[in-house]
Amino acid sequence: MKHRLGVLLAAASAIVMTARLAHAQEAMTIAVPGANWGEAFDSCVIKPFAAENQVTYRLEFGNSTTSFSKLQQQRANPVIDVAWMDGGISELANADGLVETLDPKRIPNLANLLPQAVAEKDGKQFAASVGFYSLGIVYNTKDVTTPPTSWNDLWDPKYQDEVIIPAPANAAGVPFILFLDRIWNTSPDLTKTFAKLKELKAAMYFDTSGNASNAFQRGEAVVGANFNVSAWDLADKGLPIAFTTPKEGFWANDGRIHLVKDSKHRELAEKLINSALTPAASTCLADKLYLGPSVKGVTISEKTAPKMPWGAKGSIDSLVQIKWDDINAQRSAITDLWNREIAR
Secondary structure (H helix, E strand, O other): HHHHHHHHHHHHHHHHHHHHHHHHHOOOEEOOHHHHOOOOOOOHHHHHHHHHHEEEEEEEEOHHHOOOOOOHHHHOOOOOOEEEEEOOOHHHHHHOEOOOOOOEEEEEHHHEEEEHHHHEOOOOOEEEEEEEEEEEEEEEOOOOOOOOOOOHHHHOOHOOOOOEEEEOOOOHHHHHHHHHHHHOOOOOOOOHHHHHHHOOOOEEEEOOOOHHHHHHHOOOOOOEEEEEEHHHHHHHHOEEEEOOOOOOOEEEEEEEEEEOOOOHHHHHHHHHHHHOOHHHHHHHHHHHHHHHHOOOOOOOOOOOOHHOOOOOOOHHHOOOOOOOHHHHHHHHHHHHHHHHHHHO
């Protein structure tokens, strides 16, 4: 009897071990942004999840528009299981049928999200925010002795060939153009706005935040429109970089996590998304990436608070929420106009 019990226990252990090994051999593909963004998502969310679930994974680096294009190319046979994409591109991916509806029964931590962090269409949630960031003016404090106070300051002749702004390929590009148009109160066809954009003597129109950061590190840029995340990352590395909010205001966006349609590892992908929506993960992203928390119950440290997208004294309610459907309706036309008038 003891011998039989021992055999049964050994067999059961073998089955469990085999299941664990098979699970460990599961290779998920996760699309993340590059540079410090991808590093933070990996450190705060993916690595702890992989260690806990004995999962191997591969990171697919690229900005949101690149990941969106890859999902379109892989539509018939998806390779990517989970994709981080910014607001705006996120809506495009959903409209194109590339991401799954998130099920709160399978992803219970969706209940942790703040109302502003829920991305849904027609009552169906298609993405979950992992944190908020804002676009303001970043500048080198050694080269720019008087801090800029207005978006118009980017057109100051003293900054010519040393200023950067986002291109439409960046998630901030199209909203930035429309934001400027609203400030300048020009015609609805954007003719005057693009005429002013053509006057800007830019060192670079960046497609990724990593390229923008590199421009500051190499001394090619001394001022420009960029994210609080990128600015404080450079400052943490010892560069003389500051971030300021122009008097005309600023707008915010968020990084979102998505379950890819027909993912081959759906159960694991849902577990990863669930892991991203905890106070611990959100606190880590706030400390490492200066993303404003998207989940409830997060306490920001005194050191991190001034670097939040809403500043030391603001809150998530201070952020201007963008109507992405309105912006996406103009995205193609603005990109075409940019390519004709600016990029060439």
